[in-house]
Amino acid sequence: MEDNSVVEMKEVVEQKRDLNQHGHTSFRKQVKVNPFDFESGDIINHTNTREDVDQVTLLKLAFQSIGVVYGDIGTSPLFMLAGAFPNGIQHSDDILGVLSLIIYSLIVIFLIKYVFIVLSANDNGDGGTFALYSLICRYAKVSLTPNPQTEDKEVSTYQLDASNHRLRLAFTLKSFLENSQHAKQILFFIAILGTSMVIGDGVLTPCTSVVSAVAGLKEAKSSLSDNVIMWLSVLILILLFQIQRFGTDKVGYCFSPVLTIWFLFIAxxxxxxxxxxxxxxxxxxxxxxxxxxxxxxxxxAWISLGGVFLCLTGAEALFADLGHFNVRSIQISSCSLVFPSMIVAYIGQGSYLRKYPVNVPNTFYASVPKPAYWPMFVVAVLSSMVSSQSMISGTFSNVQQAMALGCFPQVKVVHTSAQYDGQIYVPEINTLLMLACVGVTLTFKNSLSLSNAYGLAVIFVFTLTSAFLVLVMIMIWKTNILLVLLYILTVGALELLFLSSLLFKFSEGGYFSLAFAGVFVSIMYVWNHGYRKSCDFELENKVSAQKVKEIALNPKISRLPGLALFYTDLVHGISPIFTHYISNVPALHSILIFVTIKTLPISKVPLEERFLFSRIEPYDLSIFRCVVRYGYNDARKERGSFEEMLVDRLKEFMMEDIQRVGRPNSRRLTVEEDNFISNGVVCNDEDEVKREVEFLNQQLQEGGVIYLFAENQVICSKGSSLSKRLVIEYGYHWLRRFMRQPDEIFLVPHLRLLKVGMIYEV
Structure with missing residues (x-):
């Protein structure tokens, strides 16, 4: 009679095979290629989107999104008209001109561009600059990180549309991007610049909104100074960042009623x-x-466009925060409440200014009827706190994406909702944003200077998003070129016009957003450069499967009881740290698995497709390779134990081997046959698989699981230039001090952890 564990594994494999036969994508077969030397292929399959939610959940998400996504753009009426008329109103009809600009800017950029076009360019339900960059990297080989695998394209959420119309232009653009190193560098720079600008928004949005709301106290008590307004704003900002730890789910439910009341009030x-x-x-x-x-x-009039643009600030939050909700929920809340309320609010302010043009510096509070002043002030202050939430949440999402794709040091990411994927909190970034907001508020003191810095950061995000969107339209959507040109000549031209106006105010505060973005661009570039140099060194010095066999068969190498998980960053081949380890510790555990944690350029990888196993021959060595694939928004802490899941998948892999291919033990394979099925050597009967599973269970009981983490220190080779030394030996090393270690991320018990270090000379 078969062992229970083997019987259970057979049942699981049969169930997965049945699913495949009925057209489901919950399980992918292991392909017969050598996993140590493959290259990525073209990704052209059908489009996958996030699974639709039921109507009740959709309405809940739509309600939550009001409290998280729209606070920034919703509170623009507090300060927008003051920025559009910094020198006062010179002609009565100027109000009509500016109001018309506001209305059509909201229609073209907020409604058409973001609500109906940009949200459709999501990456399996996730948005932001890096989501667009990841989408492009999946379709074209433009990623600078050398870790693609052929099997990646089989992940259900990885696949893209392969429509056969208008392919010539798409193919031409794709070929150009893939064959031009400069184009790859430019795309990467756009991605990190856009992300840095979003982080800059996360600093400037809270400052601008809170200071503008608190400044309303001057309407009731004109003797209040800017310093008093400033310190009250600082206290509110500190409180705002302290409540972020409760997560988007709870914050959204608390803030959504406030923003709903706000939109109804202004309407x-x-x-x-x-x-x-x-x-x-x-x-x-x-x-x-x-x-x-x-x-x-x-x-x-051209200069005033910088002020008019403030009516759009926060529109990018619709896309940046998409991972916290979904497309339909944001479209529902935008069209049913947010957009109509803002249009009516601005028309009302314009109507008031036609009679009282001298009150333009304080249009919002001056236009509020006296009996409603204090209720409106309270709601305005609360709303200004809420408005900050949109870009804070967007900053968390962008940092997580940048970190997962090798562009930012590892920091702690807390998934705050078990019900809704994508809702996260990043403690270190939250603290950094709080300190930056306090510093900015103490520096600028008033909302006018803040709005100049704020607008420039936002418009850069707008234009960079449009640049990526045009690539998506041509390469992935295969959009008619006339429609692409229409987008460029309308949305693109309008955004460039706004950008030119805001650049004119560079010396009046606009410099801050560029300086702040420059700091984060430098951090991302330095980190990614060091990360890629480390990957290149490992690829050049990787250990072959044949070398691993020789080491394992060496009689001088002892085999210890237990299962060892040897963690490396290398996807293609075995890390050179392995031979470094063996030369100092001539012993291997009875079962050895080389584990690589890999982030795919997609938002999520289904749990059943996460583990990709292969085997190193001969069969009785019990040496495996496992690539653990995550999306950039996946939680690294699984709901179950990571090692339990890995062991379960290993047992499934053993069973899949025997059910897929059989071969007699007596016949020696040719080199060609060995290379062909080197990712899974199969026994000729189930008894041998049973013995292997029993051996695995025995080793787990006797020795348990041991974690071996490969660590490296990257240094510059002799004769390297001064700039290279500054980037690698100072910048990259300094950033590594602040990163969280992999054993901290995966909660590895310290008593079962061994770190193996090696110096990489690049």
Whole structure:
């Protein structure tokens, strides 16, 4: 009678085989290629999207998104018109021109671009600059990190559309990007610059919103100084960052009622102002007033675009925070509440200014009816705190993506919701943002200077997103070139116009966002450069499967009881640290698994497709290779024990071997046959598999699981340039001091941990 563990494994494998026969993608067969030397192939299959949720969950997510996504753009009426008219209103019809600009900017960029186009460019339900970059890297070989595998394209969430129309332009662009090293470098730079700008938004958004809201106290008590406003804002900011630890789920439910009330309030006050002051302001729906506005004011009108743009700040949060929700939930909340409320609010403010143009520096609070002032002030302050949530959450998501793709040092990531994937909290980044916000608030003190710095950071994100989006349209969506040109000539031209205006205010605060982004771009570039140099060294000095066999068969090498997991970063081949280890410790455990943790350029990898096993011959060596594949938004701490899952998948792999291919033990394989099936040598009967599973269980009982972590120190070779030494030996080494170690991420018990170090000279 068969052992129970073997019987259970057979049942699991049969169930997975049945699923495959019925067209499901929950399980992928191991392909018969050598996993130590393969290259990535073209990825052209069908599109996969995040699974649809039920209507109740969809409405819950839509409600939550109000409290997380829209606070930034929703609180723009607090300060926007003051930025559009920094020198006051010179002509009554200028109000109509600016109001028309606001309306059509919201329609073109917020509604058309972000709500209906950019959200569709999600990466299996996740958004942000790195999500777009990952999407492009999956379709074209433009990634700078040398770790692609042929098996990656079999992951269900990895696959892309292969429509057969308009392929010529898509193929031409794809070939150009793949064959140009400069193009790859530019794409990577755009990705890290866009991410850095989003992080800059995460600093400037809280400052601008909170200071603008608290400044409303001057309407009730004009004697308050900027210093008092500043310190009250600092206290509120500190409180805001302290509640981030509770997670998006709880924060969203707490903040959503506040933002809902806010949008209803500004809509009601907007309708009131429209009726009471000047209903003829509705003429602003005619875009001809924009033309007249520029004819009348010329350069001043162009400069004012920087202030008009503030009505759009926060639109990028719709995409950056997408991983916390889903596309349909954000589209529902945008179209049903957010967009109509903002349009009505701005029309109401324009109607008020037609009668009281001198109040433009404090339009929002001046237009609020006196009986509603204090309730509105309280809601405004609470909303300003909420508004910060959108870019803080977006910053967490972008840092996680950058970190997973080798562009940021490892920091702690806390998944705050078991129900909704993608909702995370990053403690170190939260602390950094809080300190930066306090420092910025103490430096700038008032909202006008903050808005200049703030707008420049946001518009850079807009234009970089559009650049990536055009590539996605051409290469992946195969969009008609006329539609692509239409997008460039409308959305792209409008964003470049805003960018030119905001650059004019560079010396008035705009420099800060670029300086802040420059710091983060430097961090990401230095880290990625050091990471790639480490990968290149390992590829050049990798240990072959034949060398591992020779070591294992050497009679001088002792075999110890237990299962050893030897962790390395190398995907292709065996890390040179292994031979370094053997030369100092001439012993191997009875079962050895080389484990590589690999992040794919996708948001999530299904759990059943996470482990990719292969075997090193001969069969009785019990030496395996396991690539553990994660998406950049996957939690590294599984709901079950990592080692239990790995052992279970190893047993399944043993069973799959015998059910897939059989070969007699008596016949010696040719070199060609050995290379062909070297990822899984199969026994000729189930008794041998039974013995292997029993041997595995015995080793686990006798020796348990031992963790061997390969660590390296990268140094520059003799004769290296000064710039290379600065990047590697100072920048990269300094950043490594702050990263979390893999054993901390995977909660490895210290009593079963051994670290093996080696110096890499690059």
């Amino acid at each position: 009601i006050i907007g309708i009131y102002n429209f009726i009471v002051y000047d209903p003829t302001v509705i003429k602003a729906l005619n875009p001809w007033y924009i033309v007249q506005y520029f004819k009348r004011n010329r350069k001043d």
